[in-house]
Amino acid sequence: MTRASVAGATGYTGREVVRELCRQGISAVAHVRPDSPRLDRWREEFAQVGAMVDTTPWESGPMEGALGRLRPDLVFALLGTTRARVRQASQTEGRAESYETVDYGLTRLLLDATVAATPQGRFIYLSSLGVREGSRNPYLAVRARLESELRQSGVSYVVARPGFITGPDREESRPAERVASAGGRGPRARSRSPRVSPST
Ligand SMILES: NC(=O)c1ccc[n+]([C@@H]2O[C@H](COP(=O)([O-])OP(=O)(O)OC[C@H]3O[C@@H](n4cnc5c(N)ncnc54)[C@H](OP(=O)(O)O)[C@@H]3O)[C@@H](O)[C@H]2O)c1
Numbered sequence: 001m002t003r004a005s006v007a008g009a010t011g012y013t014g015r016e017v018v019r020e021l022c023r024q025g026i027s028a029v030a031h032v033r034p035d036s037p038r039l040d041r042w043r044e045e046f047a048q049v050g051a052m053v054d055t056t057p058w059e060s061g062p063m064e065g066a067l068g069r070l071r072p073d074l075v076f077a078l079l080g081t082t083r084a085r086v087r088q089a090s091q092t093e094g095r096a097e098s099y100e101t102v103d104y105g106l107t108r109l110l111l112d113a114t115v116a117a118t119p120q121g122r123f124i125y126l127s128s129l130g131v132r133e134g135s136r137n138p139y140l141a142v143r144a145r146l147e148s149e150l151r152q153s154g155v156s157y158v159v160a161r162p163g164f165i166t167g168p169d170r171e172e173s174r175p176a177e178r179v180a181s182a183g184g185r186g187p188r189a190r191s192r193s194p195r196v197s198p199s200t
Pocket residue numbers: 007008009010011012013014033036058078079080081097102103106126127128129161162163164165166174177
């Protein structure tokens with residue numbers, strides 16, 4: 001049976017990916033950060049769709065160990081922060097978060113753990129429409145760097161570059177994704193099919 005591990009499983013995209021994997025009969029493990037204030041709720045929700053929950057901390061050794069035990073065929077990297085969350089983390093929790101530490105840093109940690117622990121697995125990275133080398137937009141710049149490092153990592157991969165992913169249940173305005181979409185398809189572009197680059 002195909003096995004998948006989903007980082008960013010609690011996000012708008014991740015939740016749907018976990019559901020879809022389960023619908024397709026793929027054994028799915030949803031990663032939830034261990035300090036999530038909604039951990040119990042996530043356990044319940046993911047159990048209902050038939051997924052397991054993994055609460056490995058975002059640290060290299062433990063993440064490598066977890067992937068080594070799970071040996072997933074597919075590793076989904078679907079995480080990222082927003083400007084609103086950066087502000088909130090700094091103001092209410094005193095934590096310094098950024099696109100650099102979350103979107104790049106945690107995804108890179110996951111990529112390194114994948115290469116070390118399950119090099120036969122395929123890394124599926126949710127990047128963004130509008131990504132290009134030399135971009136001065138910090139949201140796009142970290143994705144360009146990660147894409148480049150992913151290409152050089154030697155692991156099999158898929159890069160999806162969606163525009164604005166949304167639906168009737170979308171509660172946030174997501175300005176960074178709207179800007180990226182505008183750069184690619186015009187200011188009112190709301191969604192578009194993922195563009196998928198060939199895997200190595
Ligand atoms: N939505 C779009 O239109 C769109 C378009 C193109 C690209 N993207 C990119 O695709 C990715 C997923 O998008 P989305 O809309 O599904 O995002 P989302 O709903 O905001 O979910 C973000 C995920 O990242 C995790 N995360 C955020 N900060 C974290 C931290 N400090 N430590 C650990 N985990 C953290 C969240 O976990 P918690 O729930 O625990 O916070 C959540 O699972 C992002 O990188 C986004 O920029 C999105």
